[in-house]
């Protein structure tokens with residue numbers, strides 16, 4: 001599965017690697033929701049540095065997790081998308097709905 | 107100028123989400139022997155992924171048993187044409203469906219940006235749909251390095 005989750009200080013960092021298409025969102029959605037529901041972290045960070053491909057399904061997945069995290073009282077941030085992935089998220093109006101952060105390597 | 111077909115490839119696969127990546131790999135395999143830039147290939151793979159995903163999630167509403175056909179065609183003037191056909195539910199109002207943020211599937215966290223992405227990344231996108239019968243999406247792009 002293209003997902004690795006680490007607690008780094010106060011952050012729950014979720015590394016989404018590989019191809020973020022509709023097929024992969026089906027399992028990612030479940031695993032991310034489980035991790036968010038069970039975390040003690042203060043922030044959720046979706047690290048997209050290893051995401052090699054994405055399409056419109058990615059935006060649905062990310063915005064859905066923003067809502068799930070918000071309902072759990074935790075803010076969600078997106079970090080390190082490639083220029084290509086960022087371009088697609090921006091096309092979908094991401095800067096209006098998402099908060100991007102620079103993450104320091106732990 | 108008359109366009110001659112330089113190469114073509116047709117594939118029919120079951121309406122299963124794992125085949126989204128298969129379709130993208132086919133696009134890469136079909137185009138890589140030719141002068142295609144990395145960006146053009148990424149554009150084409152993204153647009154194709156949108157059309158195939160739509161066939162699965164809207165055309166067949168994620169029910170098994172359906173089939174999706176993808177036809178790749180490369181013309182002698184460097185134009186690539188990819189046709190994605192499903193025999194699913196069809197689109198009631200194509201013009202409306204193509205508008206940004208229009209979706210009939212908010213329940214599954216869809217944002218309604220698939221057609222906009224196809225239009226951004228391809229030179230031309232045509233959609234023909236018969237409600238209750240079929241949908242065909244034709245994606246076209248000219249390879250810039252073609253001689």
Ligand SMILES: Nc1ncnc2c1ncn2[C@@H]1O[C@H](COP(=O)(O)OP(=O)(O)OP(=O)(O)O)[C@@H](O)[C@H]1O
Pocket residue numbers: 056057060156160161162164165166192194195196197203204208209210211215216217218219220221222241
């Ligand atoms: N092959 C198809 N069969 C039936 N309906 C379709 C098909 N393709 C698209 N549609 C309709 O057109 C609408 C818009 O499609 P579009 O790809 O732009 O957005 P979406 O798939 O709803 O969301 P997103 O692509 O952002 O996840 C869909 O919600 C659906 O109603």
Ligand SMILES: [Mg+2]
Pocket residue numbers: 056156159160219220221
């Ligand atoms: Mg779509």
